[in-house]
Amino acid sequence: MLIMNPAETVRLVTDSGVVGIVRSDSAERAVELARQIWAAGVPAVEVALTTPNGLDAIAELAADVPSGCLLGAGTVLDAATARSAVSAGARLLVTPTLAEDVIETAGRYGAATVIGTATPTEMLRAQTLGADLVKVFPASQWTPKTLSDVLQALPQLRCVPTGGVSAADAADWIGAGAVAVGIGSALTKGPDPAAAVAALLSAVRSAR
Numbered sequence: 001m002l003i004m005n006p007a008e009t010v011r012l013v014t015d016s017g018v019v020g021i022v023r024s025d026s027a028e029r030a031v032e033l034a035r036q037i038w039a040a041g042v043p044a045v046e047v048a049l050t051t052p053n054g055l056d057a058i059a060e061l062a063a064d065v066p067s068g069c070l071l072g073a074g075t076v077l078d079a080a081t082a083r084s085a086v087s088a089g090a091r092l093l094v095t096p097t098l099a100e101d102v103i104e105t106a107g108r109y110g111a112a113t114v115i116g117t118a119t120p121t122e123m124l125r126a127q128t129l130g131a132d133l134v135k136v137f138p139a140s141q142w143t144p145k146t147l148s149d150v151l152q153a154l155p156q157l158r159c160v161p162t163g164g165v166s167a168a169d170a171a172d173w174i175g176a177g178a179v180a181v182g183i184g185s186a187l188t189k190g191p192d193p194a195a196a197v198a199a200l201l202s203a204v205r206s207a208r
Helices: 006-016 027-040 054-062 079-088 100-109 120-129 144-153 170-176 193-206
Strands: 018-022 043-048 072-073 092-094 112-117 134-138 159-161 181-183
Touching: 006 018, 006 072, 006 112, 006 134, 006 170, 018 072, 018 079, 018 193, 027 043, 027 054, 027 193, 043 054, 043 092, 043 100, 054 072, 054 079, 072 079, 072 181, 079 100, 092 100, 100 112, 120 134, 120 144, 134 181, 144 159, 144 170, 159 181, 170 193
Parallel strands: 018 043, 018 181, 043 072, 072 092, 092 112, 112 134, 134 159
Antiparallel strands: none
């Protein structure tokens, strides 16, 4: 497995503009969905640890991450879980809240972070504490225009709206200044996920 440093991890996420989120009812299904998202063309995938035995899924996937792809852990709540996720093979730690101890643990073990925030104050604090990217969560409580307004005052923020972002409006978030978006089940719906993902990635690129 190729080990990326945090800067390389962040570059991969921002270059593609999409983080694929896997949240499933079993580790086996999570592994299947992660591989499907990678194969469809999204290089950055996180497995949510709300998935039963999610760390086992990460460990299985980490043994065979495709070249140029990235494996992360989502719903990381604390330092202990962060360390376990890194030990299992995750190189990106994603939280739903401003978990300061996750930022610290990620820095200690060389993983990158996407730290959950709900307000401009939390966003700035997370990045000041060392978060590589800030997760705007839930994005369903925001609009692209709201994010654009915040970024006019705080242009240094590197935001990843997640939670309620769809393939249809992903480009709007990128156009508003987000560096990437987090999208879940929409990436694997339909008979031809690869075609849907290709359209999504093309829309994201054109919005920049």
